[in-house]
Amino acid sequence: MDPGLRVVILEKSNKLLSKVKISGGGRCNVTHACYDIAEMTRRYPRGGHFVKKLFHQFFTSDTIAWFKERGVALKTEADGRMFPVSDSSQTIIDCLLKEAGRYGVEIRMQCGVTALEQTDAGFAIHTAAKETFHCDYVCVACGGFPKAAQFQWLEDLGHSIAEPVPSLFTFNSPRHPVTALMGVSVADAKVMVTGTKLQQRGPLLITHWGISGPVVLRLSAWGARELAALNWSFRAVINWLPEIPEPLLRERMGQWRLEKAAQKVGSKNQLGLPNRLWEFLLEQSGIDAQKRWADLPSKNQNLLIRNIGAFELPVGGKTTYKEEFVTAGGITLAELDPQTMMSKKVPGLFFTGEVIDVDGITGGYNFQHAWSSGFAAARALVQRSAG
Structure with missing residues (x-):
């Protein structure tokens, strides 16, 4: 992470990482023990070709190593699902929050975004609390929405949406x-x-x-x-x-x-x-x-x-299925660069995770997509800010 970057997370609810918390019956199915990219991509009903390019940047083995370097060992179950050895999703949550704290990431709770506006200087983010944040870059990592109307604030920027429907x-x-x-x-x-x-x-x-x-x-x-x-x-x-x-x-x-x-x-x-x-x-x-x-x-x-x-x-x-709820649909993949996760329509705007039209079957595949797309976006954003 670039120490010159100030990172602020805007969280709509009063809870952080709630989906991580309930995943895998409270154990957090971090990823899947599949180490072949071609094989892994076949686990995504939508977006398999897209995630293939992401996996060349950050794959299952990288996820395992990332957590291990931060003191969290993962174990593999008979069906290939991988969990923290502690069998507690809190271990993963604590690790992620500790990492955010290490880099001085600021987290604003109960700060739902209502509109995103391009400005001459970058972006203006408007919230439900009538606050406005000005920034150089935006990364949208809000998860999926069950209704197309909930994507309106992103459509207003020129993006098209693949109709959301339930999956899993x-x-x-x-x-x-x-x-x-x-x-x-x-x-x-x-x-x-x-x-x-x-x-x-x-x-x-x-x-x-x-x-x-x-x-x-x-x-x-x-x-x-x-x-x-x-x-x-x-x-x-x-x-x-x-x-x-x-x-x-x-x-x-x-x-x-x-x-x-x-x-x-x-x-x-x-x-x-x-x-x-x-x-x-x-x-x-x-x-x-x-x-x-x-x-x-x-x-x-x-x-x-x-x-x-x-x-x-x-x-x-x-x-x-409450532990695994996933929505198929989201930001159309043709409008994103899979190498950087940046919008092709709005420079400086990045997307990661379920908000885009990628979804996997149950077994840790959706989390792996989240880690991979998050890594690609973060690296590209830092490189872009460095000039």
Whole structure:
């Protein structure tokens, strides 16, 4: 940082780094243990090509090293997500605030920006408290906005906005009997959306409002715009056992009818599904759990096979996944220089993080974009101020 620069952060709320605080269930999913740039860029439904240029400046390994140099060690979990060893987001918050204090960064709380104006000398920032700040450079790092109208103060400077829509949300199935299974999880499920090419595979969680888990969150990210166009009303098709092809499943059930002829169908499932889910699928297939395998009608067996491999769930709405809330949309990428994060329309104006039209799936990817874009903007701003 240039010691000659005076940096002031204008924070709208009375809390700093609140999103960092709740990320990862209060542990802060700092980044993802992916060290290949090409592979990493495939985790961004929007903006993958853009972030590729950023990652050449500041990547996952740089994030890990940056925190380590400041006394914060990160650990990697089985799914690749990285957290502070302390398992507390407060560790990350304390580190960032300490760094800001080290460089004399001034922080103004409850100082929401209402307008940004270009002047002959640079910029005038107008706030809700009727204050005006004059500065040479501005970096907008305000996060995403759920409504296009909230971008108006940036559109007034000549920028165009990619329509904001929610990303990383769960699927609601109000009053559907599956919600009685709340708390049941499946380690590997495949979820598709009828009438689209959208599909994802991964852990699924049944909730009291519908379905959630990484597979649903990823699906909502990749399908953010398509699902918004459907007004979040569609049919999801769930394969509870994607690793077992239907012919093999049919063959196994045929064997069970012979080998387990006297056993009750509901006594124990051989497929590794949670027992509550198995009982639910039997019920949905019109099968009495007390019925013997030998007495299982072919019609009901076929229905059970279909419900295991292609269970149709009507979805009517979404619920924001509070820890991971992300908005797709924002400042159009064509109007930004990915090397510097500076506006191509307004010299001296920089953008970082979710306010631009980049968003990643869940797993630390959105934070990595924030660190990378923040680094690129800060370095470019210092170089520009130095002349």
